[in-house]
Amino acid sequence: DIDAPSSKRTPSKKQIEKTLQRVGYERVSLNADSLTITIPEGMSLDLAGVAKGYAIDRCRSIIEAEGFTSALINLGGNIYALGTPPEASGWKVGIRDPRGSADIVGYLLLKDEAVATSGDYENFVEINGKRYGHIIDPKTGYPADGVLSVTVIAPSGLASDALSTGFFVLGPERAEKVAAGLKGVKAVFAVGGKEDTIEYIKLGDLDGILKLD
Numbered sequence: 001d002i003d004a005p006s007s008k009r010t011p012s013k014k015q016i017e018k019t020l021q022r023v024g025y026e027r028v029s030l031n032a033d034s035l036t037i038t039i040p041e042g043m044s045l046d047l048a049g050v051a052k053g054y055a056i057d058r059c060r061s062i063i064e065a066e067g068f069t070s071a072l073i074n075l076g077g078n079i080y081a082l083g084t085p086p087e088a089s090g091w092k093v094g095i096r097d098p099r100g101s102a103d104i105v106g107y108l109l110l111k112d113e114a115v116a117t118s119g120d121y122e123n124f125v126e127i128n129g130k131r132y133g134h135i136i137d138p139k140t141g142y143p144a145d146g147v148l149s150v151t152v153i154a155p156s157g158l159a160s161d162a163l164s165t166g167f168f169v170l171g172p173e174r175a176e177k178v179a180a181g182l183k184g185v186k187a188v189f190a191v192g193g194k195e196d197t198i199e200y201i202k203l204g205d206l207d208g209i210l211k212l213d
Contacts (some may be wrong), residue, residue: 053161119149
């Protein structure tokens with residue numbers, strides 16, 4: 001329900017079920033010959049989950065074509081670390097506390113890798129004391145729940161951007177199975193712990209590149 005943030009009300013079960021009938025990549029038809037996309041009436045495509053990652057990869061291609069071997073590309077929090085900065089083994093990128101305003105809880109040391117974070121702490125609405133994030137589970141039609149944030153490291157900006165959104169929906173256990181089949185993909189999940197604490201779950205080999213306070 002696009003009016004939920006302003007109306008402070010949640011959509012009904014019937015509204016969600018109706019909307020789910022227009023959800024799913026299998027409903028999108030691509031025609032390579034005519035370069036057209038066909039979607040059902042009432043359906044729209046939102047590329048926000050991959051746009052910044054794609055743009056970072058294009059920027060990286062331009063920078064490398066100009067002969068640069070060291071740069072930190074940052075597009076709205078989506079980052080690609082090209083090479084290393086002078087006299088350092090990698091680019092230092094902070095991990096934000098999902099419940100602590102702009103506080104940093106740790107950092108990554110990156111070289112020739114992209115990083116993106118998805119969370120419920122920027123785009124959300126509170127209705128009747130409950131927080132609803134902007135990332136929707138396409139199977140249920142409701143906001144994904146259980147994860148506060150997930151930071152994904154991947155070989156490309158597009159991969160890190162898309163996977164951070166997907167992993168946020170999947171959660172650590174299912175995301176681990178996906179990551180195991182992808183080369184160079186690592187992640188740090190922040191999930192709610194006991195007594196309002198935050199627990200961090202690591203996926204992949206992060207030794208030497210991750211430090212949490």
